[in-house]
Amino acid sequence: xxxxxxxxxxxxxxxxxxxxxxxxxxxxxxxxxxxxxxxxxxxxxxxxxxxxxxxxxxxxxxxxxxxxxxxxxxxxxxxxxxxxxxxxxxxxxxxxxxxxxxxxxxxxxxxxxxxxxxxxxxxxxxxxxxxxxxxxxxxxxxxxxxxxxxxxxxxxxxxxxxxxxxxxxxxxxxxxxxxxxxxxxxxxxxxxxxxxxxxxxxxxxxxxxxxxxxxxxxxxxxxxxxxxxxxxxxxxxxxxxxxxxxxxxxxxxxxxxxxxxxxxxxxxxxxxxxxxxxxxxxxxxxxxxxxxxxxxxxxxxxxxxxxxxxxxxxxxxxxxxxxxxxxxxxxxxxxxxxxxxxxxxxxxxxxxxxxxxxxxxxxxxxxxxxxxxxxxxxxxxxxxxxxxxxxxxxxxxxxxxxxxxxxxxxxxxxxxxxxxxxxxxxxxxxxxxxxxxxxxxxxxxxxxxxxxxxxxxxxxxxxxxxxxxxxxxxxxxxxxxxxxxxxxxxxxxxxxxxxxxxxxxxxxxxxxxxxxxxx
Amino acid sequence: xxxxxxxxxxxxxxxxxxxxxxxxxxxxxxxxxxxxxxxxxxxxxxxxxxxxxxxxxxxxxxxxxxxxxxxxxxxxxxxxxxxxxxxxxxxxxxxxxxxxxxxxxxxxxxxxxxxxxxxxxxxxxxxxxxxxxxxxxxxxxxxxxxxxxxxxxxxxxxxxxxxxxxxxxxxxxxxxxxxxxxxxxxxxxxxxxxxxxxxxxxxxxxxxxxxxxxxxxxxxxxxxxxxxxxxxxxxxxxxxxxxxxxxxxxxxxxxxxxxxxxxxxxxxxxxxxxxxxxxxxxxxxxxxxxxx
Numbered sequence: 001x002x003x004x005x006x007x008x009x010x011x012x013x014x015x016x017x018x019x020x021x022x023x024x025x026x027x028x029x030x031x032x033x034x035x036x037x038x039x040x041x042x043x044x045x046x047x048x049x050x051x052x053x054x055x056x057x058x059x060x061x062x063x064x065x066x067x068x069x070x071x072x073x074x075x076x077x078x079x080x081x082x083x084x085x086x087x088x089x090x091x092x093x094x095x096x097x098x099x100x101x102x103x104x105x106x107x108x109x110x111x112x113x114x115x116x117x118x119x120x121x122x123x124x125x126x127x128x129x130x131x132x133x134x135x136x137x138x139x140x141x142x143x144x145x146x147x148x149x150x151x152x153x154x155x156x157x158x159x160x161x162x163x164x165x166x167x168x169x170x171x172x173x174x175x176x177x178x179x180x181x182x183x184x185x186x187x188x189x190x191x192x193x194x195x196x197x198x199x200x201x202x203x204x205x206x207x208x209x210x211x212x213x214x215x216x217x218x219x220x221x222x223x224x225x226x227x228x229x230x231x232x233x234x235x236x237x238x239x240x241x242x243x244x245x246x247x248x249x250x251x252x253x254x255x256x257x258x259x260x261x262x263x264x265x266x267x268x269x270x271x272x273x274x275x276x277x278x279x280x281x282x283x284x285x286x287x288x289x290x291x292x293x294x295x296x297x298x299x300x301x302x303x304x305x306x307x308x309x310x311x312x313x314x315x316x317x318x319x320x321x322x323x324x325x326x327x328x329x330x331x332x333x334x335x336x337x338x339x340x341x342x343x344x345x346x347x348x349x350x351x352x353x354x355x356x357x358x359x360x361x362x363x364x365x366x367x368x369x370x371x372x373x374x375x376x377x378x379x380x381x382x383x384x385x386x387x388x389x390x391x392x393x394x395x396x397x398x399x400x401x402x403x404x405x406x407x408x409x410x411x412x413x414x415x416x417x418x419x420x421x422x423x424x425x426x427x428x429x430x431x432x433x434x435x436x437x438x439x440x441x442x443x444x445x446x447x448x449x450x451x452x453x454x455x456x457x458x459x460x461x462x463x464x465x466x467x468x469x470x471x472x473x474x475x476x477x478x479x480x481x482x483x484x485x486x487x488x489x490x491x492x493x494x495x496x497x498x499x500x501x502x503x504x505x506x507x508x509x510x511x512x513x514x515x516x517x518x519x
Numbered sequence: 520x521x522x523x524x525x526x527x528x529x530x531x532x533x534x535x536x537x538x539x540x541x542x543x544x545x546x547x548x549x550x551x552x553x554x555x556x557x558x559x560x561x562x563x564x565x566x567x568x569x570x571x572x573x574x575x576x577x578x579x580x581x582x583x584x585x586x587x588x589x590x591x592x593x594x595x596x597x598x599x600x601x602x603x604x605x606x607x608x609x610x611x612x613x614x615x616x617x618x619x620x621x622x623x624x625x626x627x628x629x630x631x632x633x634x635x636x637x638x639x640x641x642x643x644x645x646x647x648x649x650x651x652x653x654x655x656x657x658x659x660x661x662x663x664x665x666x667x668x669x670x671x672x673x674x675x676x677x678x679x680x681x682x683x684x685x686x687x688x689x690x691x692x693x694x695x696x697x698x699x700x701x702x703x704x705x706x707x708x709x710x711x712x713x714x715x716x717x718x719x720x721x722x723x724x725x726x727x728x729x730x731x732x733x734x735x736x737x738x739x740x741x742x743x744x745x746x747x748x749x750x751x752x753x754x755x756x757x758x759x760x761x762x763x764x765x766x767x768x769x770x771x772x773x774x775x776x777x778x779x780x781x782x783x784x785x786x787x788x789x790x791x792x793x794x795x796x797x798x799x800x801x802x803x804x805x806x807x808x809x810x811x
Contacts, residue, residue, distance in 0.1 A: 054549040251553075258551050414651030417660040417807065420760035427660065427807050457805045458627055478628075482807045 062173035066338025087212035150333035158248035207240030253318035312336035405433035448497035493518035634802030668810035674800035680786035692781025
């Protein structure tokens with residue numbers, strides 16, 4: 001593979017030895033043109049409304065080596081490693097909780113993440129995480145463009161994996177192209193079959209890993225293997241196998257081009273200071289063949305470094321030509337940088353004709369000024385500040401969050417009741433939360449009225465001002481609480497009451513405020 | 520390719536739709552072909568719905584679909600599934616006494632959850648969503664019980680209603696003393712004042728309590744008791760406390776004596792199953808006024 005790759009990136013060698021390359025160049029040129037251009041095959045004759053649809057160009061991304069390819073391999077290994085392996089990581093929480101490090105426990109409405117246990121009542125942490133994720137995306141984008149799209153997005157990572165499998169089974173770009181033009185031989189059939197089989201295996205494993213996040217992983221694996229797992233597990237594995245196989249195997253760049261909203265948001269978020277994968281046209285143009293450029297240079301005339309070898313287009317997973325400028329189709333994975341660098345090294349020109357750069361720098365270089373890189377500027381500083389603030393608030397609330405809680409709802413109908421003896425009574429629904437993993441008992445006390453009688457329905461022991469309530473480990477307990485008074489109240493009274501719980505052992509407290517209403 | 524009228528964007532070479540917003544023109548980018556196929560696929564898929572589900576109207580009926588599926592029968596089967604899921608707890612409630620249900624946290628929680636919607640469906644129209652009552656319809660949150668406030672009393676009232684024609688909870692209605700000529704207007708006014716005095720409510724200076732006391736003793740005491748504390752076995756309310764079903768002013772009391780009272784509550788036995796009635800009794804008892 002390595003030798004073939006080396007020959008592939010040598011344009012002179014390629015031009016001499018490869019018969020269909022001329023056709024490939026034509027195809028790539030057509031690719032660089034808009035889909036409705038007349039040279040594109042498969043587009044029907046447009047009526048006055050224009051074409052109804054655009055045929056898809058099959059993309060054969062070429063294998064490439066270099067810095068960004070290495071970064072992408074590392075990101076792929078790390079992200080997929082986390083995805084497939086995380087459900088099997090254990091975390092000892094003691095008796096009353098599962099020992100899986102990351103678990104979304106829907107039946108019991110709990111989310112476990114290592115030392116964190118989130119209740120549905122604390123869903124605002126998810127809001128905080130989503131805000132952090134959004135602003136982090138904005139910051140990434142303001143600093144260096146579509147880092148998410150190019151390296152981290154699951155669509156990119158899985159497509160990358162699937163394309164690697166495809167190249168392994170059906171050969172690199174040129175081999176695959178040639179094979180696709182031949183009739184269906186046994187060899188071609190076997191290779192294609194092998195590819196689809198491997199794709200389906202990866203897709204199936206992807207779906208299999210997904211369901212492990214929702215149940216005890218080792219148990220579920222055993223159940224799945226012995227066909228004793230719940231139907232819903234098989235169903236979700238099936239769904240994710242289908243989506244992974246379809247999206248990463250077949251849809252690929254179409255997801256980025258037509259389905260994903262992020263490229264559009266991206267277009268609104270980028271600015272002239274953001275580092276984007278950029279063709280430095282100030283250096284590259286006018287482009288021409290190696291021989292022509294050499295001749296021009298020999299005569300002392302100005303010529304660009306781009307030799308129009310199309311390697312940047314061949315390696316592109318979405319099939320765009322970076323030399324046409326910023327493009328919605330460009331996911332900014334940097335593979336064209338690696339491809340171009342390899343060519344520049346071969347023809348003895350400086351690397352990074354395609355590089356992470358900004359529009360401003362191209363203009364500055366054209367004006368003979370030095371390039372400037374302003375990573376820290378008002379916009380990035382503001383994004384960083386928002387991330388810091390939201391992160392700090394989340395950390396603070398998380399560090400100070402209590403392991404008990406109380407919430408109170410006043411009865412809406414009736415607002416108050418007059419008893420036969422003249423006592424005025426209000427009723428409340430009180431819920432006590434015990435977020436710790438051991439059973440606890442709390443003293444419930446109500447304050448706010450001088451003359452006050454507290455009753456808990458179903459509890460035969462307590463009357464007066466306090467009640468003792470037992471709450472099981474990691475549970476809530478709902479009570480109907482009656483508060484009565486003989487005190488004369490002002491008309492249309494609404495007197496604040498404090499409902500307080502105190503752990504009988506540790507003294508930890510929580511309280512909630514509601515009102516006592518009168519006629 | 521584009522005709523003269525079509526505006527073509529110079530940068531992309533794509534025709535535009537002709538729509539312009541603040542100088543921004545909309546490209547008429549063609550759909551990808553797979554999208555079009557997907558669209559056709561959804562059309563084909565919809566034919567599946569015609570076959571499987573009721574769809575086409577006919578002259579006097581409609582096509583019923585391959586599996587005779589019906590939204591009503593789907594609800595019924597869902598409810599059956601729910602019933603099956605709850606069967607074990609329902610059986611436990613059916614076998615337990617009301618006191619056992621009320622003192623077992625698990626059964627109590629189940630009974631309350633069962634009773635809330637049943638109350639909203641059957642009881643709330645008269646007694647209010649939270650059992651707060653209204654004039655003529657008792658408040659179920661307070662501690663005055665005309666027919667008794669123990670769990671078994673409440674269950675009995677729900678089962679047989681009040682003056683509903685079943686053998687229990689019959690209680691003669693309060694006679695129309697004035698309208699039927701048993702008492703004169705002056706007697707009615709006097710006994711109304713006397714009843715207010717029993718409850719400790721202020722009465723007018725001209726009130727004739729002597730006459731009122733005599734009228735009360737002759738006509739009312741047989742049901743409401745000599746001391747006015749009422750008799751539950753007859754459904755005669757306590758006249759001495761702070762709770763008045765029809766109001767405590769002179770006019771309201773005089774009206775009651777003149778025209779009589781005899782509120783009716785339907786019997787629920789036969790309409791609700793026994794476990795629901797038990798759950799409702801526990802629920803009403805839990806509202807706050809239940810007696811032990």
